[in-house]
Amino acid sequence: MFVYADNAATTKIDPEVLKVMLPFLKENFGNPSTFYSKGREVSLAIEHAREQVAQAIGAKPSEIYFTSCGTESDNWAIRGIASRYTEKRGKHIITTNIEHHAVLHTLKAMEKEGYEVTYLPVDREGFISPHQVEDAIRPDTLLITVMTANNEIGSVQPIVEIGKIARAHKVLFHTDAVQAVGHIPVNVEEMQVDLLSLSAHKFCAPKGIGALYIRKGVLPNNLLQGGGQERGKRPGTENTAAIVGMGAAIEKAVRTMEQNTAKISVLRDRLIAGIMNNIPYCIRNTPTHDMLPGTVNISVRYIEGESLLLLLDMNGICASSGSACASGSLDPSHVLLALGLPHETAHGSVRFSLNHENTIEQVDYIIQTMQSITTRLRDMSPLWENVSKESSFQEKEPVVL
Amino acid sequence: MIYSEKVMDHFSNPRNVGAIADADGVGEVGNAKCGDIMKIYLKIENDIITDVKFKTFGCGAAVATSSMATELIKGKPVSEALKLTNKAVVDALDGLPAVKIHCSVLAEEAIKAAIADYLVKQGKNPADYGIKEACNSCCSSCGSSCNEK
Structure with missing residues (x-):
């Protein structure tokens, strides 16, 4: 897809x-x-x-x-x-x-x-x-x-x-x-x-x-x-x-703004909830009010954004990241740092920006792909090694919509 | 960002991913703040690296250089593994974008850190083998200092 x-x-x-x-x-x-x-x-x-x-x-x-x-x-x-x-x-x-x-x-x-x-x-x-x-x-x-x-x-x-x-x-x-x-x-x-x-x-x-x-x-x-x-x-x-x-x-x-917004914001909320509920140790960077209809920004802890983008791309999904590697600079996104995220969490950010052409099937495919990619990257992450040793997902954050 | 086919191959099918429970040497370099950490596990018998595994947090180039570096030292005597340079890793990957060269430096340092750990466990001094202490921070291209971790 x-x-x-x-x-x-x-x-x-x-x-x-x-x-x-x-x-x-x-x-x-x-x-x-x-x-x-x-x-x-x-x-x-x-x-x-x-x-x-x-x-x-x-x-x-x-x-x-x-x-x-x-x-x-x-x-x-x-x-x-x-x-x-x-x-x-x-x-x-x-x-x-x-x-x-x-x-x-x-x-x-x-x-x-x-x-x-x-x-x-x-x-x-x-x-x-x-x-x-x-x-x-x-x-x-x-x-x-x-x-x-x-x-x-x-x-x-x-x-x-x-x-x-x-x-x-x-x-x-x-x-x-x-x-x-x-x-x-x-x-x-x-x-x-x-x-x-x-x-x-x-x-x-x-x-x-x-x-x-x-x-x-x-x-x-x-x-x-x-x-x-x-x-x-x-x-x-x-x-x-x-x-x-x-x-x-x-x-x-x-x-077409009104009808598009109605459609896109449903997709956005589904995508946020799908990722936050199914992948532990994620941080929502998109605000919970006064936000654009289609923007989803989430940090997936213990993995790095460019690797995430490359694997998304291999699965046919175009997205972007605020990691330093993805931005081509040495520091991660100034916006994510301004929110108070530590550097390592900002490196693991991914942004999906949806519009009226996206579908529910696509959103579900993104969620499913994010799950498998995250597992794969965390399995090879030395940071995850320590986390999975210490705890078993008690830290899982509740989803706020 | 354009990666060579070899880099994409080692990123999408990384060789030697994992950990070794009873490793004879373990080395970790880099820091999360800068966005890359590499951890190398070595199994050494009669001075030969019989097995090597890695875990890496980082970008595509960080994963690919880790993978390639482990391939280049697998089955080799420790003395030969010590000669591994970042340039050899870059060449074996058919080149890296300029901003990613530091990943290859990190890979070289990770191998050396793991060998240093092995030598210390053997009661030897890594400095006698020409191993300088890894700075455990990013490469020099990054702003953060060596003491920051």
Whole structure:
């Protein structure tokens, strides 16, 4: 059985989306900046996609700017606000310690340039509280940037409350909503955000296209200089087919969200319960409330994540891990460490991210495969040797849903 | 991460997995914090390694290097096993990705730690055989210090 359970990494392009895109890779090849009809028709299609994106997040079309990816949107939001408003507002930025690297590494680079960053620590379930944000605000605070939903564990932050605080203190507020858009309701008015990053390939559109929402009146400087595309704010010839695909995909994701969420969250809960109830010494890293519909993150103690992924792959299952080996770095995932997990437990983490294409049969197959793989890896683990000698599963943790 | 076919073979069908109850030498290196631990068990008769088993907590390369290292010393005299280098393990596996070379170092150290244990039990000094104390931490590429365990 083949099971794709890594939808937080990327998704398969929806066939309907692909169909809408194809003409723009074939006959509708015109440059939208030109004046003849071959270009104008493409320009109209881009503006239609802009309306679709705007409508999906409760924005005006004039507040949507297409970019190349979520990472570019994050970089532009943070760097653009800093270069425009630092002189007037200051050099202090507030964020969390579980942001995506697109935000964290941007801020790390800016610290070297003299910016001061407050990294709010999350609790054991991966949440920050609005009070933490309020307490961190200073007279020189330039920007608050807090992700809407976390990519590894799926925790959804109290963005509406943080938005209120940011507004009350007149501090600009950016959110990386790459994992949220198309999966949970996102509305820029309710959230009171000034900037919001999104990425199309997380909701069944192609890779290489993203967008940044910029509230009217907020004026980040450009990241790129060039021609007049995107009203001069984001130069570069448009990735027309991908933009059209993004528009169609976001429209469909929002239209089908309710029914998909109902289906996916049942699969998620079944997967969590199946693993937690059948495999001893597992730790649930996904929160028990305010979480994405499809994200499951569990640490399987006494085994290492990359080995787990390789064996899952041999059994046809695509998943990911926060282990150092799987991430290609020396440390395990910063998100799992932020939850307070010891390094050795973080090394044994596995993330399954489900979407509407997954089935109950697939989930049961994952559970069954996880059981046999875990037994196999623990049998060859010197850490397990000591555990199985000392006790016989009394430590088994009850499942909390 | 692209592994060679040999690495994938030794990962998916590891040779010599297990423990030896009455082992003549046991060595354990690495630490859980860094994500890999290797434990080697040796059975030695008349200076020949007649049996060897391993247990490993770690990534695909850690399992494959353990497996290959045990294959390379099985049936060999202790003196020859002492000459095993991490490079020999890497070569036998048709190479490892650069970030995984430390796994082969760990495999070499694990073999040496097990032989050192055997020598001590024989009333001999491992240092006389050129065995330095294994640092029991990650390789030098890892941030953690030797004393941290």
